[in-house]
Amino acid sequence: xxxxxxxxxxxxxxxxxxxxxxxxxxxxxxxxxxxxxxxxxxxxxxxxxxxxxxxxxxxxxxxxxxxxxxxxxxxxxxxxxxxxxxxxxxxxxxxxxxxxxxxxxxxxxxxxxxxxxxxxxxxxxxxxxxxxxxxxxxxxxxxxxxxxxxxxxxxxxxxxxxxxxxxxxxxxxxxxxxxxxxxxxxxxxxxxxxxxxxxxxxxxxxxxxxxxxxxxxxxxxxxxxxxxxxxxxxxxxxxxxxxxxxxxxxxxxxxxxxxxxxxxxxxxxxxxxxxxxxxxxxxxxxxxxxxxxxxxxxxxxxxxxxxxxx
Amino acid sequence: xxxxxxxxxxxxxxxxxxxxxxxxxxxxxxxxxxxxxxxxxxxxxxxxxxxxxxxxxxxxxxxxxxxxxxxxxxxxxxxxxxxxxxxxxxxxxxxxxxxxxxxxxxxxxxxxxxxxxxxxxxxxxxxxxxxxxxxxxxxxxxxxxxxxxxxxxxxxxxxxxxxxxxxxxxxxxxxxxxxxxxxxxxxxxxxxxxxxxxxxxxxxxxxxxxxxxxxxxxxxxxxxxxxxxxxxxxxxxxxxxxxxxxxxxxxxxxxxxxxxxxxxxxxxxxxxxxxxxxxxxxxxxxxxxxxxxxxxxxxxxxxxxxxxxxxxxxxxxxxxxxxxxxxxxxxxxxxxxxxxxxxxxxxxxxxxxxxxxxxxxxxxxxxxxxxxxxxxxxxxxxxxxxxxxxxxxxxxxxxxxxxxxxxxxxxxxxxxxxxxxxxxxxxxxxxxxxxxxxxxxxxxxxx
Numbered sequence: 026x027x028x029x030x031x032x033x034x035x036x037x038x039x040x041x042x043x044x045x046x047x048x049x050x051x052x053x054x055x056x057x058x059x060x061x062x063x064x065x066x067x068x069x070x071x072x073x074x075x076x077x078x079x080x081x082x083x084x085x086x087x088x089x090x091x092x093x094x095x096x097x098x099x100x101x102x103x104x105x106x107x108x109x110x111x112x113x114x115x116x117x118x119x120x121x122x123x124x125x126x127x128x129x130x131x132x133x134x135x136x137x138x139x140x141x142x143x144x145x146x147x148x149x150x151x152x153x154x155x156x157x158x159x160x161x162x163x164x165x166x167x168x169x170x171x172x173x174x175x176x177x178x179x180x181x182x183x184x185x186x187x188x189x190x191x192x193x194x195x196x197x198x199x200x201x202x203x204x205x206x207x208x209x210x211x212x213x214x215x216x217x218x219x220x221x222x223x224x225x226x227x228x229x230x231x232x233x234x235x236x237x238x239x240x241x242x243x244x245x246x247x248x249x250x251x252x253x254x255x256x257x258x259x260x261x262x263x264x265x266x267x268x269x270x271x272x273x274x275x276x277x278x279x280x281x282x283x284x285x286x287x288x289x290x291x292x293x294x295x296x297x298x299x300x301x302x303x304x305x306x307x308x309x310x311x312x313x314x315x316x317x318x319x320x321x322x323x324x325x326x327x328x329x330x331x332x333x334x335x
Numbered sequence: 336x337x338x339x340x341x342x343x344x345x346x347x348x349x350x351x352x353x354x355x356x357x358x359x360x361x362x363x364x365x366x367x368x369x370x371x372x373x374x375x376x377x378x379x380x381x382x383x384x385x386x387x388x389x390x391x392x393x394x395x396x397x398x399x400x401x402x403x404x405x406x407x408x409x410x411x412x413x414x415x416x417x418x419x420x421x422x423x424x425x426x427x428x429x430x431x432x433x434x435x436x437x438x439x440x441x442x443x444x445x446x447x448x449x450x451x452x453x454x455x456x457x458x459x460x461x462x463x464x465x466x467x468x469x470x471x472x473x474x475x476x477x478x479x480x481x482x483x484x485x486x487x488x489x490x491x492x493x494x495x496x497x498x499x500x501x502x503x504x505x506x507x508x509x510x511x512x513x514x515x516x517x518x519x520x521x522x523x524x525x526x527x528x529x530x531x532x533x534x535x536x537x538x539x540x541x542x543x544x545x546x547x548x549x550x551x552x553x554x555x556x557x558x559x560x561x562x563x564x565x566x567x568x569x570x571x572x573x574x575x576x577x578x579x580x581x582x583x584x585x586x587x588x589x590x591x592x593x594x595x596x597x598x599x600x601x602x603x604x605x606x607x608x609x610x611x612x613x614x615x616x617x618x619x620x621x622x623x624x625x626x627x628x629x630x631x632x633x634x635x636x637x638x639x640x641x642x643x644x645x646x647x648x649x650x651x652x653x654x655x656x657x658x659x660x661x662x663x664x665x666x667x668x669x670x671x672x673x674x675x676x677x678x679x680x681x682x683x684x685x686x687x688x689x690x691x692x693x694x695x696x697x698x699x700x701x702x703x704x705x706x707x708x709x710x711x712x713x714x715x716x717x718x719x720x721x722x723x724x725x726x727x728x729x730x731x732x733x734x735x736x737x738x739x740x741x742x743x744x745x746x747x748x749x750x751x752x753x754x755x756x757x758x759x760x761x762x763x764x765x766x767x768x769x770x771x772x773x774x775x776x777x778x779x780x781x782x
Contacts, residue, residue: 112666132668133541133552134622153670154552193552217555221546 026318028147030136032158032194037201044166046314047307053090054310064093067320070123070145072114074100074130079281079305080150080159084127087312093320096123111135112142119143124320128152146319157190160280161198163311167304168238171276176203179235182224183264184242184288185214185253191280192242196222207236210264213253229263230270240278241266241288257287268292276300338496340714341439341470342463343429346769348376349394349725355384356398356729360405360719361699371403373725376768380721396763398729402698405717406438406726406766407683410528410606410708411503411582411654413675414471417459418447423659423746428679429468430772431657431745435679436728438469438717438766439709440657444476445504451476451487453495460496469766472498472712474528477516481505486516490523498712499526503582506530510567517577526604526712528580529568531589532630536560541670543631547616553670556631562588569596569603580711581605583656585630587640594649604711606654607641609682610751613689614638618751624665624672625751628658645704646696652707655682659747676751681738683730684757692758698732727765734760741775 026039035043053061069088073081081097088095098118100106105114111130118126119142126143128136129150136149151157168175180199186192186208199206200223208215209227220226233239244260254260267290271277277289277299285291293299351373358365358381370387372379380387389395414428423431432440444450450459456473463471475497476487481504489500500516506529507513516527537560542548544555565581569592572579584590584607596603610628615635619626626632644650658675665672683705690696710716717726739753764772 110663110667112663130668132670135668137622138668153668154554156552190552193550216549217544217557218546218549222550 028136028140029158029315029319030140030147030149031156032161032198032201033156035158035201040162040165040198040201043162043311043314043318044169046317047166047310050090050310050313050317054306060090060092062092063317064088064091064320067093067124068122069093069095069316070118070121070126071095071097072118072126072128073098073150074105075151077129077150079308080129083305083308084148084150084312086309087316090309091313091316093124093316096121111139115139115142119145125316148315148319151190154188154190154193156194158194159308159312159315160191161194162315163304163307164195164240164278165198165202166311167278167300167307168276170307171300171303172237175199178204178237180204180206180238180240181233181236182206182208182240182242183230183266184210185245186210186219186242187214187216187253188245189242193222195240196224200224209233211254211260233270234272236275238276238278239266239271243280243282244284244287261287264288265290266293271296271298278304281305338460338494340496340498341472342460342496343467343470343767344463344465346767346771348768349373349765349770350375350390350392351765351770352387352389352393352395353398353403353729354387354395356401356403358403358719359699359702361703362716363718363720365719366699371398371719373727373765373768376725378719378721378723378725381719396729400731400733401762402730402732403719404436404702404728404730405706405719406728406764407436407705408707408709408714408717409437409440409655409657409679409682410580410652410712412440412442412657412679413445413659414442415659416446416462421661421746425463425466425471426468427744427746428657428659429466429471431677431679431743433468433764433766433772434744434761435681436683436730436761436764437679438726438728438764439471439714440469441472441474441498441712443501443503444474445481449476449480450474451479453488453491456492456495456497468771472496472714474499474501476500477502477507477527478512483507483509483512486519489516489519489525493523493525497525499528499580501528501530501582503528503530506532506534506564508534510571513568514571514575517571517575517579520577526578526580528582530582531561531564531568533560533564536563540631541627542619543616543633545616545634547619551620551622558586558588558633558637561585561630562592565589565592569593569601572596572603573599573601576602578602583608583611583630583654584641584644584650585611586633586637590640590644590649593644597649604651605649606652606708607645607650608654608656609678609685610676611641612638612645613685614751622669624667624669625676625749625753627669627672627674628656628676628751629674642690642695646700651704651711653682653686653705654708655679657745659745660749661747665749675749677743677745677747677749680743680745681750681752681757683761684736684738684759685752685755687732687759688757725765725768727763728761729763731760731762733758736760
């Protein structure tokens, strides 16, 4: 594996390998000295074009626990605001010879594009509404830990699928791991053609009781340029996961940050069925496993930066 | 209209003898080998192969094994002048056209500033009279600044040489606004050509809405954003008995809407691009920005409907919508990239390779559709017959090449067919009686 650009690029064995490696790293997190020397002397560059606390800090922690050096570069307050193009920013930062670049942008396909411009391993930490592969990996890890395995499990992804890269990556990853995926939400927020990814589509939560796992999505105010639902009140009335809708044996997931009272009611967030904090915890070990997979040992020789139009 | 419709730079009338060349001109019902003499830029005579003498001062060109076609006509190109000469200018754009076998083209007015006044049109035509390699015509804007709020001085623009009017790029959203333009057409004439797109439906989209956009997480542009506007504006044209031309149809529903309009006897015509005839949304999966155009590449069913529409005549002609963009503008994430692909240099070869060779379309039909655009704008159709001005394209149908292998004549390289193996090489183009292009490696001299 040279890059992690899309969950689409991984097969089931690779996902399982990363998850298993993450489980081994989980043991490190429980030590008093939470550090291993696996990536000593390697440099990981966090390049974030969008606000992010948990993903960025989770990657930073992961890299540090592996003893890598970490440089954080946020687009705000940088040359990007002076109009520097993505390509020029990447080429400039590449001059520092990072071994890996963790990239988050608001643009689909940006991670793949960047992978053609520099020789570092690229980790897609979210590209627009396209993908967020490490989120999918940590969700698989969390579910495997909780359920022992997700083969044949029925997983419902509920809410704003249209604006969610998490939804897209998880639809793909959960199915690769043998689960059956259903997406549900207001018709204005379910993209036309999504069933081509293999999932089922529902407009209501009437059949939610058949689910083993309920994965609620964040109502993404920041990515919504128009009014997609009449009101958050009406959204909550139809799609909020609350004590009434969540069955006693169902596992509840959410990528965070939660809008309490919108997609989730307070009581389910705090219930033992919710694995939301376990997901955050899994974030660090899974990202350790990803960085380890990409950077440990010798990397395959990378092509020289390609100046041509992709 | 007082001004000459098309303008071109200085050109020397050609004296040529094309020996033993296979002439294909479907309108003249020619599909046979001839010697063709061009004298002082005019087709002087067609003779049996081997019968015509070269004559004093004429250049002999070996035509054996090659096809001689009427030069193509493109009713939809963006030459980017004035204001965006870093993408293309009159010289590079018309050079690209000549290299693609085109003998005439119509440039769109979405320049910077917008071509919305007669003085601007006059100065652009003056520049074309110095720089244009092939004859070009210009369309003026329908509304000032393409803002869709007030009509341009259409009558004066017509007198200055505008062949028609369009708000291509910023389509007229208001039916009431368009209706005024259609009414005003009675005074000034000129074809009103329409980029059909309901922005309230296409807003935020980067590609065709469907399975691929859902998988990529890209905003979708539904085909109904085009087809509903085609239906609306066809009805308006019918009501006002106006002459309209729908640009670059991209989906089956639009073809149906045009067929219905034609069945009503409304005065509508339409065009389709090589990329919509050959590519689909599947080609966007790699998020290559060269595959980003407006209207977007749609489904395989849409593509087939467009091919069928072109075959049965519902779609009148091929247009490239040649839309050059600089490398740095296209070398960005897909959502940030501007829409458009170049197309002049690859149009014939791509369609010949993709549709004629597999037996989907006949060569004669393709030639007809690639030359039919001229008549839609009241211009003479390029024809291979004695006493006609020489508008000719000499083609080696077996010539294989990789699109872009030797760079481009266009200033920009954002061609959706770049890197494809194509058959059909343009060797020589004669436009308005003058040789405007020779393929570099092609030896034109015959004993």
